[in-house]
Structure formats: structure tokens, C-alpha cells
Amino acid sequence: MIDRDIVVVGAGPVGLTAALAVRATGRPVTVVEAGAADRIRPGSRAIFLHKVTLEVLERIRPGLGWALVERGLTWRTKRTFFRGREVFRRTYGAAPPGMLPAATSLPQVVTEAVLLDACHDARVDFVWNYDVTAAQPSAEGVRLQPSHGAPLTAQYVIGADGARSAVRESAGLELEGPRTSSAFVIVDTAEDPADPLPVERVFHYEHPNVGFRNVLFVPFAGHWRVDLQCHPGDDPEAYSSDAGVRDWLACVMPEKYAGRVTWVSTYIFRQAIANRFADATARILLAGEAAHVFAPFGARGLNSGVADAFVAVRAIDRALRDGTAAARAAVEEFATARGAAAERNRAASSKALRHLEAASAARRVVRHAAALVAPSLPAVGSWMDRAPYGPPLGDADRDGMYY
Ligand SMILES: Cc1cc2nc3c(=O)[nH]c(=O)nc-3n(C[C@H](O)[C@H](O)[C@H](O)COP(=O)(O)OP(=O)(O)OC[C@H]3O[C@@H](n4cnc5c(N)ncnc54)[C@H](O)[C@@H]3O)c2cc1C
Known part of the structure; x- marks a missing residue:
């Protein structure tokens, strides 16, 4: 007997986003979290949310993107120097009234606090101090085993339990990819x-x-x-x-x-992606750092985790609505689309990193030559300014996601 439709493991930014996306479908959702309700999260981490992420959050819960903008800072001037000499400077106009800005910058703990408040308003059910040690999938659903307390069962589980994901491990999935050499x-x-x-x-x-x-x-x-x-x-x-x-x-x-x-x-960053984003039974879906870890150049970790959460919930919603025959296809589509997005994100942050490391003499010569001509060739200055963050956004994929 399965207790619940959907359980999200992990109350980090991606798990909270997934829970809000479930509530937006009208379904109940439970978030289980190893930490306590009053925990203070260590570290600082993500400070940069792209406009497309704010837009996705607005789609999930109108007002949520704006709530983050109100707590954040939008900087509009970019400057780049080479060996102390300015090679690029540009100030962009403010977004027109009523339009979300190009980005907002705020501490990750504040982002999480805003998401958590929204979850409480949306009546998300939380179980704190629930440290999942195993997620056992079957054809009917998933059984979550905690280190203390009673197991829970759900038709679908979203593993948003971070880079050391116990859900990923017990589903037999693995993060694959190199560690970078630069510190x-x-x-x-x-x-x-x-x-x-x-x-x-x-x-x-x-x-x-x-x-x-x-x-x-x-x-x-x-x-x-x-x-x-x-x-x-x-x-x-x-x-x-x-x-x-x-x-x-x-x-x-x-x-x-x-x-x-x-x-x-x-x-020292790792550039790793899960070998699959869903388990063999198509009952466990991975999102955020449970599914991928990137070097932060271009700010693709949390931003793409929000997209993972959104697409995962859409797939589960379809699976629950359409019944067994279509369910697997919906989850497989999610896994394929978000796996491909992760590959694009890793390629972009790897490109940024190679530029920053400039390990070969040829790259150093190009960078040096570009710095010499940048003040008189704005396109070169613009390239020098952009390159540390990877290539610009391409087109949205068929799910409407950019990361
Ligand atoms: C220096 C730095 C800068 C960064 N800057 C940016 C940036 O500007 N923009 C950006 O997009 N990204 C950035 N990132 C990446 C971003 O911080 C991560 O992508 C983001 O935290 C991932 O969120 P998550 O919810 O997937 O995982 P996490 O934040 O790790 O949350 C996982 C949650 O799961 C819980 N959990 C873990 N194990 C279990 C278990 N067994 N049972 C139950 N619960 C469990 C944890 O307690 C935690 O609450 C940066 C990262 C670093 C290190």
C-alpha cells in the first residue's frame, strides 16, 4: 500500500522548488529533510539567479520571482581588467517597469528562506530530521528508509538531496565526470x-x-x-x-x-553528471546537485536545478494523470531532456574554466593579444568580459528551459 503520490527528498533550493511545483498542480506533496526545521545552512554558495530562473519561479508561483528580486541586488555595470588595465566597461539600462531584471544577486540562504516561506504558504508538508538512508523502488512506487523513524512510501520520489545523494546511490545511479585541477x-x-x-x-x-x-x-x-x-x-x-x-x-x-x-x-570543482536522471523503474527522478555538479562559472548549478525540478514535476504530473502506459515515457522524456541540459551546462562551464586556466601557451597568447586590442575593438573587449562565464544562452529547449 503506497502512502503518498509524491515525496521530495531534500529541502535545499531545488527540493523546495520541486515541492512548490507540485503544489502548483494541486497535488499534495511531502518534503523529507535530514536537517532540523531551525537549521542554519553552512556556507554562502549560489549568489546569482538568472532572469529565466525567476521566470520559471513566477510560472510555478506568481510573485515568487519578484519576492527574490526584492531581496536581491541587480548590478548593471560590468568591468574587465587585464593586468590592471581596463579592457571593457558597460552599463546596461534598468529593466522596464513590470519586467523582471536580467538577474538578481542574493545569498543562497536568503533564496532558501523565501522558497521555504512560499512552501509554508502553499501548505507543503515537511518531515524534518528525516535522514534517508535508502530509496527502494518497485513497480508500484518507492520505499524511503530513514536512519530513525518509520519508512514512507510514494508513487514517485524526487531526489533533491544534494551532491552526496543517498537517493541516487541506492537507485544505482552514479555521478560521472572529472575534478578540475585549479583551486x-x-x-x-x-x-x-x-x-x-x-x-x-x-x-x-x-x-x-x-x-x-x-x-x-x-x-x-x-x-x-x-x-x-x-x-x-x-x-x-x-x-x-x-x-x-x-x-x-x-x-x-x-x-x-x-x-x-x-x-x-x-x-576544487567537480564537473560531474549522473549517468541517468531516473532509475530503471522510472519511479525516482533526480534534480539539482543530486544529478549534476558544475564549477560555478556561469552560475548554472542552482539555476539549472530549478529547471530540473520544474520539468520533473511536469513529468510526474503527466505520469499520474495518464496512467501506467504513458508514465514511463513521461519520466524517460524528463531524464533525456535534463541529461542533455546538464551536458550543455557542463560544456559551458568547462569552456569558461579552460579560458580562466589558460593552461596552454597558445591560450595565453590569444588572451594577451585580445587585451592589447580590446580598448579599440569593442567586440574583443566584450569577448574578454564574457569568456570567464562560458558561452551566452542558446535557444530554449523543447521544455522551454535555457539551462
Ligand atoms: C561557491 C559556490 C558558488 C555557487 N554559485 C552559484 C550561483 O551563483 N548560481 C547557481 O545557480 N549555482 C551556484 N552554485 C551551486 C549551488 O549552490 C547548488 O547548485 C545548489 O545548492 C544545489 O541545490 P540542491 O537543492 O540541489 O542541493 P543542496 O543545496 O545541497 O540541498 C540538498 C538538501 O538535501 C538534504 N539532504 C542531504 N542528504 C539527505 C538525506 N539523505 N535525507 C534527507 N535530506 C538530505 C540536505 O540537508 C539539503 O537540505 C554555487 C556553488 C558553490 C559551491
Whole structure:
């Protein structure tokens, strides 16, 4: 006997989005989450939500995209420097009234708080402290086994339990893909509201004040994100210790920001995708980091996780409506479409990473030559500005998704 139609595992941003998408179909949904209801999520992570993601959230729940825009910051000026010399600068106009902006930047914990509030308003059922250790699929549904407490059963399960997904593992699915070699030190530092810096996204190729390492500055609500790309052979720990951060940050920002740091982490990113996005019984669907992990250049992780959640719920809705014969086809379509989207996203973030690493002499020469001509050839300046984030968005796929 199956208890529920749909259970979502994981109350991260993707699981919460999936739950809201289910409620938008009028069906009940339960989210099970290993953490407690009052948990404080560690780290800072995603700060950049693209317009297309805000639009998907608006489709799921009118007002939700706008609620994120109200809490976020929209920066409209982009600047790029090469060895301290500006090679590109552009300020874009504001979106017309009533139109969503091109993007909004805010801490991931704030995004999650907005999504969680929306879930409560939409009467999503939550089971906190429910650490799933196994998801056992059968032809009728899925049995979720927690480390403590009673098992739950559902016709369909969305595994949104993050990169170490227990759901993925027990469904026999695997993340496949390389770890990148470059290390990055990522620092968030609080804006000084009494004396704010200009609201500009600034990228420095080979910043002369930090041994010609690349440095990216992104403003987001109340803060600055600063990414330092280590040289091969650097010890990332030396750049992420309290003293290390103080030393290099004070070389690239006004000194007071070294005393306003709220979060530091070092990363070597993985570019991995699940070998399939649904299990063999077509009862378990993966979404978000349970299905893919990307380096964050181009901000494709959370953004594409929202698209996964939306398409997964549409497939389950079809499966529940149309009955057994069509159900498998609906889930297979989801798995194929989102697997292909993940491949596109990985290719885009890999391209950005290759550009940033400039590991070959040929790439370094191209970058250097481009910097020389960029001030007089705007198209080249624009390429130098765009390249660290990967290729621009292509057309929407047949599900209407861009990521
Ligand atoms: C430095 C950095 C910067 C980033 N910047 C961006 C950006 O600007 N834009 C962007 O789009 N992406 C960005 N990302 C990626 C983004 O943070 C992730 O894609 C996003 O957090 C994935 O969300 P998720 O809900 O899939 O997984 P998670 O956020 O990991 O949430 C998973 C949830 O599942 C729960 N869970 C785990 N195991 C179990 C279990 N066994 N049982 C029950 N519950 C469980 C966890 O407690 C958690 O609540 C960035 C990442 C990093 C590291």
C-alpha cells in the first residue's frame, strides 16, 4: 500500500522548488529533510539567479520571482581588467517597469528562506530530521528508509538531496565526470553601508597586486563575493587562512574589507553528471546537485536545478494523470531532456574554466593579444568580459528551459 503520490527528498533550493511545483498542480506533496526545521545552512554558495530562473519561479508561483528580486541586488555595470588595465566597461539600462531584471544577486540562504516561506504558504508538508538512508523502488512506487523513524512510501520520489545523494546511490545511479585541477579561494565580505563601493561586477585577469592571479568581484545583497584563482602549485590553505585572506584581500579591496569577511572556502570543482536522471523503474527522478555538479562559472548549478525540478514535476504530473502506459515515457522524456541540459551546462562551464586556466601557451597568447586590442575593438573587449562565464544562452529547449 503506497502512502503518498509524491515525496521530495531534500529541502535545499531545488527540493523546495520541486515541492512548490507540485503544489502548483494541486497535488499534495511531502518534503523529507535530514536537517532540523531551525537549521542554519553552512556556507554562502549560489549568489546569482538568472532572469529565466525567476521566470520559471513566477510560472510555478506568481510573485515568487519578484519576492527574490526584492531581496536581491541587480548590478548593471560590468568591468574587465587585464593586468590592471581596463579592457571593457558597460552599463546596461534598468529593466522596464513590470519586467523582471536580467538577474538578481542574493545569498543562497536568503533564496532558501523565501522558497521555504512560499512552501509554508502553499501548505507543503515537511518531515524534518528525516535522514534517508535508502530509496527502494518497485513497480508500484518507492520505499524511503530513514536512519530513525518509520519508512514512507510514494508513487514517485524526487531526489533533491544534494551532491552526496543517498537517493541516487541506492537507485544505482552514479555521478560521472572529472575534478578540475585549479583551486579557488572564495570569500564573502560585508559591504560597508556607510561608504558602499560602486555596484559593479569586476573581473581582473592577472591582477598585478596578487601575483597576477585572476580575481572576480561580484556584489550581492549586503555583500561582495571575491574569487581568487590560485596558480598551479599554490597551497590554497595559505590563501584561505585568516592571515592569508587578510593579506591578499587588502591588496585588491579597501583594507577595511579584510576585517568584514563573513565566509571563506576553498574549492576544487567537480564537473560531474549522473549517468541517468531516473532509475530503471522510472519511479525516482533526480534534480539539482543530486544529478549534476558544475564549477560555478556561469552560475548554472542552482539555476539549472530549478529547471530540473520544474520539468520533473511536469513529468510526474503527466505520469499520474495518464496512467501506467504513458508514465514511463513521461519520466524517460524528463531524464533525456535534463541529461542533455546538464551536458550543455557542463560544456559551458568547462569552456569558461579552460579560458580562466589558460593552461596552454597558445591560450595565453590569444588572451594577451585580445587585451592589447580590446580598448579599440569593442567586440574583443566584450569577448574578454564574457569568456570567464562560458558561452551566452542558446535557444530554449523543447521544455522551454535555457539551462
Ligand atoms: C561557491 C559556490 C558558488 C555557487 N554559485 C552559484 C550561483 O551563483 N548560481 C547557481 O545557480 N549555482 C551556484 N552554485 C551551486 C549551488 O549552490 C547548488 O547548485 C545548489 O545548492 C544545489 O541545490 P540542491 O537543492 O540541489 O542541493 P543542496 O543545496 O545541497 O540541498 C540538498 C538538501 O538535501 C538534504 N539532504 C542531504 N542528504 C539527505 C538525506 N539523505 N535525507 C534527507 N535530506 C538530505 C540536505 O540537508 C539539503 O537540505 C554555487 C556553488 C558553490 C559551491
